[in-house]
Amino acid sequence: MYEIDDLIQLSALQHMAFCPRQCALIHVEQTWTESGRTAEGRIMHERVHEESRESRGDIRIEYGVALRSMRLGLTGKADVVEFRRQQDGSWLPFPVEYKRGKPKKDDSDKVQLCAQALCLEEMLNTTIPGGALFYGQTRHRLDVAFDERLRRETEETAKQAHALIESGQTPKPVYATRCENCSLIAECLPKTIQKKRSVKSYLTRIIEE
Ligand code: SF4
Incomplete structure (x- = not known):
């Protein structure tokens, strides 16, 4: 279990899975530039977070949901969490993350989404089987199953991101x-x-x- 002061940004996992040097430049050296691409992504996220909640039949939608996992040492926000009513009357969370571009060849977006699910599981004491990534460029929603392989990869990436950020070294x-x-x-x-x-x-x- 991590302490509050040791939590890192959940987005660091996406950066770590994409490139450890990128993770260190952002989370160790605090380097950030806004290019046309990142501006589009930021505006897309801000639009999503402008809403707070809505209901559509058996789905309740919450925007900009605060997340935390003391087990993985993560803090952050989910763009959208859909809560889907189950037959027994309970609500099953289904995280949805908005991305500017198109699906990537690597697993970095899936790892970030799975980390959101692991935070929600810990916070709500539940099990979340899946979520989705929505890509702005292709207007495509990609369903993602949180299987054992992706869960292991996400937990491993969280450990690596902690080790990298704590080392203070940029590869x-x-x-x-x-x-x-x-x-x-x-x-x-x-x-x-x-x-x-x-x-x-x-x-x-x-x-x-
Ligand atoms: S090596 Fe540099 S340019 Fe290449 S992905 Fe990593 S941070 Fe980006």
Whole structure:
């Protein structure tokens, strides 16, 4: 169990699963720039959070729901939680996270959504089988099952994000295709720094020989 002072932002899991360096730049170095892409994402989230709640038949919808897990050491907000009435009269939570772009090849969005479900499970003492990601670019809602594999990956990512943030160290960049979709590429400079490092290691090798 974590203490209140040790909680990290739930969004750090999405950053960690996408790229550990991005996670450290945001959550250790507090680097953040608003590009056109992140501005669109922020406006989309703000629009969602403008509402507070509504009801549609057997579904109650809550917006901007505060979340916390002392077990995983997380705090944050869910864009939307639908509470669906069950046959026995209870309400089953179903988190929905809004994303600007389109579904990613990696699991980073799913990990963030699953972390929201794990927070809700701990807060409401319940079990949540699934949720959904809504992508603005494709206007597509992707259902996500919180199976054992995704739960394990989410818990592991939470541990890694805690360890990284507590270390206060920012990993060196490793250029990959994901960098082209990274909002911090201008601050990270993965190609330039990597090139500088290889020149430096070349010179070190020459001197040593
Ligand atoms: S540009 Fe690439 S290496 Fe740098 S933070 Fe983004 S994804 Fe990570």
